[in-house]
Amino acid sequence: MMQHEQLFQSKIDQEVKIEPLDWMPDAYRKNLVRQISQHAHSEIVGMLPEGNWITRAPSLKRKAILLAKVQDEAGHGLYLYSAAETLGTSRDQMIEDLHSGKAKYSSIFNYPTLTWADMGAIGWLVDGAAILNQVMLCRTSYGPYARAMVRICKEESFHQRQGFESLLVLSKGTETQKQMCQDAINRWWWPSLMMFGPKDADSTHSDQSMKWKIKRKSNDELRQQFIDMIAGQVKLLGMTLPDPDLKWNEERKHYDFGEIDWEEFWAVVKGNGPCNKERLAARKKAWDDGAWVREAAKVYAEKQSKKILKSA
């Protein structure tokens, strides 16, 4: 066992990817199943806030773009579920864990989408934050996860660009459109920062995920990278970020920023965000309503394959 463990760690240290049939510590496997399935659930639940606006998109062009984006997210969920399945968990188990509340998904999707500008803000801020995390995960130590991430990153860039461009159009529009744009940014800014998780300082234990190279940058590093990026881009929109403490720090060569409301963060994680119940109920309903389809297709396929056997 000890020997296995050393060999495993030396592979990781030498940047050799771990593949499904390789020996791995139980905790590595469990940690990955949890992280990848939660990531998959986030893609799937993430379709709901946007689905809300498909029928109300302001033009056919925007509707087609939004549809394509939501379809991508379904695909991303699939890539990730498949990667998790290589670790020995079943798809049904993961879905059951989501529905029972045992597995989580990114809290950002528990916020409501109140106006059309939210579609732009989600693309620019929420997908922007997700991309930083996903670019890092392209180099994660587990092969199937890394490959899924490469595929996702290739597709994700359009998501952020269409979001920014959509806000850019609003920012050049009427006074009402400008206000709508600023309001969406105001509402999505802080929840986007929370997407990176708690502060590094709140973690007192050894950082196993770093050692295993599942993750390669800390929450605070990624968050800072995001803030620096967005603080520059928001100027191009002629809008502002809702943080009076946001200021360039010449010494650090980074933006300083205000304190995140961690009470809100934990409240949403624990199920008390504005839309937690609604999101989960929508997922369960979709799953239950689809039960007869899954069953019928299975029985039909079995029947067909028997027919083929008979005629052979």
Add this chain to the structure above:
Amino acid sequence: MFAINKYYYGDIPDGGGNTSNAQFSAENEWPLWEVFIRHKQGLDHKHVGSLHAADANMAIENARDVYTRRMEGVSIWVVESKNIHASQPEDAGSFYDPAQDKIYRHPTFYDLPDEVKHM
């Protein structure tokens, strides 16, 4: 076993992280298929991922929807995952051993005068 007390993006603690108990087996699921895509004429089919489908037709249609949305393919193969046989990583040492000491199989093994330009 150690506790993992650091949380990551999209990765929220659930009290132990034990997501895979065998309570829900794959029994009722549609079978799993591996998908191979030919990117363009002249290239091999390459493994791109997997998906669940009730039968081969559905697997091919779903593969088109998830793996070729941006014209990534001109041909799709699907194989039910259970039909794939694989070599075992723990045997890799002895399994590939016969190739290891035969460096004369590589062109770089041979020292040729510089005058022989392209060979």
